[in-house]
Amino acid sequence: MPKPIALVTGASSGIGRATAQGLARAGFAVIAAARRLDRLQELAEQNPGVTPRQVDLSDVDQVENFCAEIIGYDEPVGVLVNNAGYSWRGVVEAAPMAPLLRMYQVNVFALLRLTQAVLPGMRARRQGRIVNLSSIVGRFTFPGSGPYASTKHAVEAVSDAMRHELLPFGIRVITIRPGPIATEFNDTANEFSAEAAANTPPEYQPVLAAAGAAFGKMFGQIRIPGPEVVAEVIVEAITSDNPKAAYAVGPFSDELLPLRAKLDDDDWLEGMNQRFGLAGLKV
Ligand SMILES: NC(=O)c1ccc[n+]([C@@H]2O[C@H](COP(=O)([O-])OP(=O)(O)OC[C@H]3O[C@@H](n4cnc5c(N)ncnc54)[C@H](OP(=O)(O)O)[C@@H]3O)[C@@H](O)[C@H]2O)c1
Secondary structure (H helix, E strand, O other), X not given: OXXXXXXXXXOOOHHHHHHHHHHHHOOOEEEEEEOOHHHHHHHHHHOOOEEEEEOOOOOHHHHHHHHHHHHOOOOOEEEXXXXXXXXXXXXXXXXXXXXXXXXXXXXXXXXXXXXXXXXXXXXXXXXXXXXXXXXHHHOOOOOOOXXXXXXXXXXXXXXXXXXXXHHHHOEEEEEEEEOOOOOOHHHHHHHHHHHHHHHOOHHHHHHHHHHHHHHHHHHHOOOOOOXXXXXXXXXXXXXXXXXXXXXXXXXXXXXXXXXXXXOOHHHXXXXXXXXXXXXXXXX
8 A cells, every 4th residue: 555645835844844754754655845945855854755845835826836736646645734824913904915915825825725636636535634724813813913813714714614515525624723832933923023013003002012011921921832742733633533623732722712712702802902901991
């Protein structure tokens, strides 16, 4: 029997890299995709069974070429881990369209196109696993995370729909909801902060100061784990006979996801506004 093919996007770093390693160790033939080919080659040298594939998922033509390649594989992709993604951080009013469109292309549209490319092969075999990286902010939103969180809410929505549509074919769709994880994610998000700050009207200053202080306090109280904790959950979801629909992992996920599910919108707003020092704030 040939080893099942697992395609992992965003495999040059963080959660994707650790997942590619975990799947290679579990016996999958891993296609590791990202832009930084040198990183992927190093990963392949260190992990037999990993094949690098350079692709820029923000480039529609490159995504289409990659999809055509996937459809033409002799052996269909049995596992797809839609992991590549990043965050543009800033208030909604300050988010220019070009970076938003690019983030949606990587976080949402590339995920959709790659999923469409692997599904005919999975349907033909009546089996397959699709793992979509959401976030705790796929189920709620923090101040300053609206644009990014909206991409993860979109990932949650298509995952929910596909779970219904694909279970009759034996295909399982799994969402992963990490809290903060120590990867390059934060550095990448910070790169965009300057653009957001330059675009943000100064009147937001008291709002940002209050939220920033609250975030500082929240993050000061936790230990942020490395990407291996998420990779372990992903490999478990892929290799389990009966995976859950969604997995929460990492700081705040235990507390905030159940709290959001329990509270109505007004109670959530009031509670989080208190937490962020925004209750009663008038600018
Ligand atoms: N870390 C967290 O706190 C956290 C929390 C919740 C959810 N997540 C989600 O987890 C996933 C992985 O994030 P991470 O924490 O592992 O971050 P990371 O270390 O920054 O890794 C992101 C990966 O995405 C790839 N990528 C970014 N833009 C790309 C593009 N245009 N084309 C192809 N690949 C691209 C990067 O590769 P190249 O730069 O080489 O292209 C990299 O391999 C993301 O979807 C993120 O939203 C992360």
